[in-house]
Amino acid sequence: MVNPKHDSSSTRQMQYSTVLALGLGCDRGTSLTTVETAITKALDSANLRLEKVVQLASIDKKQDEVALLDLAKKLVLPLHFYTAEQLAAVPVPSPSAVVMKYVGTPSVSEAAAILAADTDMSDLLVEKYKYRGADGKNATVSIVRMRTMA
Secondary structure (H helix, E strand, O other), X not given: OOOHHHOOOOOOOEEEEEEEEEEEEEOOOXXXXXXXXXXXXXXXXXXXXXXXXXXXXXXXXXXXXXXXXXXXXXXXXXXXXXXXXXXXXXXXXXXXXXXXXXXXXXXXXXXXXXXXXXXOHHHEEEXXXXXXXXXXXXXXXXXXXXXXXX
């Protein structure tokens, strides 16, 4: 006998998805190769696959960052941009005074990934993976598991 109060067909429950959102930060003028390498290394660090990524996100100050735009085009993924104010409102495990000084928020990659996934830091799989490329530029990647309604 089905208890109508616990009938799974009438009760929506949050389920963990196998899809991911990536939050991205980088120095101005970072090469696409550096960003791609940072993503690959971040995914590998958590045994995750690029094929599971469905969204990219960053700060609005990067709306003209060639490497990020080229990456979104190459991967055929949406790239969301958030203001420093939106990002600063998101609690993150690894805030940075340096990032705050330069862009007005203590987090770009972590906060952007959390906002893009519409979740919180409990779904953060890779907090802030930092990589310095052969071009001498830095890129950061944060990975968040997205939730879906079942």
